[in-house]
Amino acid sequence: MMLSTVKPGTIATVAALATNNDAIVKKLLAMGIYPGVEIELERRFPSYVIKIGRSRAAFDQQIAHYIYLRPCDC
Template structure:
């Protein structure tokens, strides 16, 4: 039904499945504190991330680094899911 180039634009980070990759498409409803945290992690539009763990904490991989995200950070990140 879908070809290999299919992607979803502007989806919540919560939609990523284990091992899936996505590109940050936007940061939603962020305040200065959240912006600073995400910036310190190197997370901004255009950055590729992958989901390594969902429970008990969301752990994402950004480049060679791994980060555990709080709920407010998870809700701020919207991605375009990439087909593996």
């Protein structure tokens, strides 16, 4: 499932970053978003806001399409 299709409040594990855009991959990696990591989707509007560990990041729908999730390991 894509991050852009799950409900706010979902906690899930990142399965893949599906884009060829290097700059975006590098940014996501730098924030600690990579396969195997657990994230929580806080909201989808006006921007996507996710929580990862003790940090938080916001991004647009386009980037949310690139993040594939699988049910949380927790």
